[in-house]
Amino acid sequence: xxxxxxxxxxxxxxxxxxxxxxxxxxxxxxxxxxxxxxxxxxxxxxxxxxxxxxxxxxxxxxxxxxxxxxxxxxxxxxxxxxxxxxxxxxxxxxxxxxxxxxxxxxxxxxxxxxxxxxxxxxxxxxxxxxxxxxxxxxxxxxxxxxxxxxxxxxxxxxxxxxxxxxxxxxxxxxxxxxxxxxxxxxxxxxxxxxxxxxxxxxxxxxxxxxxxxxxxxxxxxxxxxxxxxxxxxxxxxxxxxxxxxxxxxxxxxxxxxxxxxxxxxxxxxxxxxxxxxxxxxxxxxxxxxxxxxxxxxxxxxxxxxxxxxxxxxxxxxxxxxxxxxxxxxxxxxxxxxxxxxxxxxxxxxxxxxxxxxxxxxxxxxxxxxxxxxxxxxxxxxxxxxxxxxxxxxxxxxxxxxxxxxxxxxxxxxxxxxxxxxxxxxxxxxxxxxxxxxxxxxxxxxxxxxxxxxxxxxxxxxxxxxxxxxxxxxxxxxxxxxxxxxxxxx
Numbered sequence: 001x002x003x004x005x006x007x008x009x010x011x012x013x014x015x016x017x018x019x020x021x022x023x024x025x026x027x028x029x030x031x032x033x034x035x036x037x038x039x040x041x042x043x044x045x046x047x048x049x050x051x052x053x054x055x056x057x058x059x060x061x062x063x064x065x066x067x068x069x070x071x072x073x074x075x076x077x078x079x080x081x082x083x084x085x086x087x088x089x090x091x092x093x094x095x096x097x098x099x100x101x102x103x104x105x106x107x108x109x110x111x112x113x114x115x116x117x118x119x120x121x122x123x124x125x126x127x128x129x130x131x132x133x134x135x136x137x138x139x140x141x142x143x144x145x146x147x148x149x150x151x152x153x154x155x156x157x158x159x160x161x162x163x164x165x166x167x168x169x170x171x172x173x174x175x176x177x178x179x180x181x182x183x184x185x186x187x188x189x190x191x192x193x194x195x196x197x198x199x200x201x202x203x204x205x206x207x208x209x210x211x212x213x214x215x216x217x218x219x220x221x222x223x224x225x226x227x228x229x230x231x232x233x234x235x236x237x238x239x240x241x242x243x244x245x246x247x248x249x250x251x252x253x254x255x256x257x258x259x260x261x262x263x264x265x266x267x268x269x270x271x272x273x274x275x276x277x278x279x280x281x282x283x284x285x286x287x288x289x290x291x292x293x294x295x296x297x298x299x300x301x302x303x304x305x306x307x308x309x310x311x312x313x314x315x316x317x318x319x320x321x322x323x324x325x326x327x328x329x330x331x332x333x334x335x336x337x338x339x340x341x342x343x344x345x346x347x348x349x350x351x352x353x354x355x356x357x358x359x360x361x362x363x364x365x366x367x368x369x370x371x372x373x374x375x376x377x378x379x380x381x382x383x384x385x386x387x388x389x390x391x392x393x394x395x396x397x398x399x400x401x402x403x404x405x406x407x408x409x410x411x412x413x414x415x416x417x418x419x420x421x422x423x424x425x426x427x428x429x430x431x432x433x434x435x436x437x438x439x440x441x442x443x444x445x446x447x448x449x450x451x452x453x454x455x456x457x458x459x460x461x462x463x464x465x466x467x468x469x470x471x472x473x474x475x476x477x478x479x480x481x482x483x484x485x486x487x488x489x
């Protein structure tokens with residue numbers, strides 16, 4: 001503060017609260033405070049924020065995760081942003097002089113921070129299991145942070161910084177290809193990196209280009225990709241006839257246009273595949289245009305509709321890019337990407353019809369595989385009382401009912417859940433699947449015969465889906481039961 005006051009010639013009287021400050025000095029002073037404190041705070045402490053979130057995701061202590069993030073940007077380490085201009089100033093031997101590593105911080109890095117925190121959480125969880133409770137509070141945090149810190153400085157950091165820099169370098173080389181070809185490719189591939197969760201590391205490209213050119217040409221590319229995915233989702237929302245899909249797709253599309261793509265990508269587009277692919281095509285076209293016209297953003301952090309605020313120096317081209325990306329993705333998805341297929345009803349596994357068997361006169365064979373229960377234990381008062389005749393209950397193991405004897409089909413319920421059969425020797429039986437399944441109106445039941453058909457013992461009469469009966473909301477022990485009642489013996 002003394003330096004700023006001296007630099008801008010702010011004169012204060014010792015015995016008075018009034019002061020003299022030139023108008024120009026006041027403007028410069030205010031600008032200095034703004035630049036020092038507000039414009040880059042997020043990027044300065046980005047590793048700490050990432051480490052805290054990663055620790056929570058990996059089930060570790062968030063405060064220990066934050067400490068790992070602090071270690072990676074410790075003031076004793078050279079600031080990573082200065083390496084390009086000053087080179088590496090200090091190195092340190094590790095593992096008893098086996099090799100040297102650069103003492104450089106991890107400002108702007110993502111992957112090394114996440115990997116380091118994962119290692120810390122792994123160590124922490126194992127220590128909680130083996131360290132006695134009386135020492136756990138002291139030993140576990142200390143060992144977890146110390147071991148992870150040394151591994152990060154000596155192994156994790158150098159390896160993953162090399163990998164990360166190679167990826168970023170490849171992307172930067174790609175987007176410099178002539179005629180916008182590289183930008184078009186990255187506009188198409190950008191959404192894939194969102195799926196992989198590595199898109200946050202592109203902040204380094206934004207910051208680097210802003211420092212070098214005063215504009216970032218990467219943000220319009222990312223914005224085109226996000227807008228296109230939102231448009232693809234919007235096409236799904238407007239064309240689908242499935243209410244559940246529409247209820248998810250519409251708000252996801254609006255969110256995507258605001259720059260938050262995960263709901264649209266994971267909730268709609270990726271699940272249907274085609275909308276995701278057509279969204280990538282739209283992103284490629286929009287990014288290609290942005291590169292050809294040299295569209296750049298004056299800052300970073302927001303995409304989609306609000307990205308226009310970073311392109312106020314060239315709003316027309318940004319809006320054209322927006323329309324191209326959205327238009328291509330919407331049109332392709334509308335024409336080829338929406339396939340309304342209602343979920344297929346679950347059916348029982350196909351079972352070959354049981355071969356006809358030789359029968360004994362006045363003999364009833366079990367019509368379905370399963371466990372037999374006594375009539376009095378059937379959880380229905382009418383059947384259990386014997387009012388419809390004697391019989392038993394069966395908890396079926398399959399969804400296939402066969403004829404219990406040779407006879408004729410006397411009735412097939414309109415709701416398909418019950419079948420009556422009569423034999424030549426004056427036996428009748430009602431086979432009723434479940435309780436109150438009449439309310440299902442035939443859903444999940446597939447009669448294989450009709451009234452008047454002659455059948456042989458073992459012939460398939462009815463197939464039904466136990467899964468659909470359960471899904472109807474009835475207790476499993478009731479709805480997967482089948483009762484057999486001879487009406488007259």
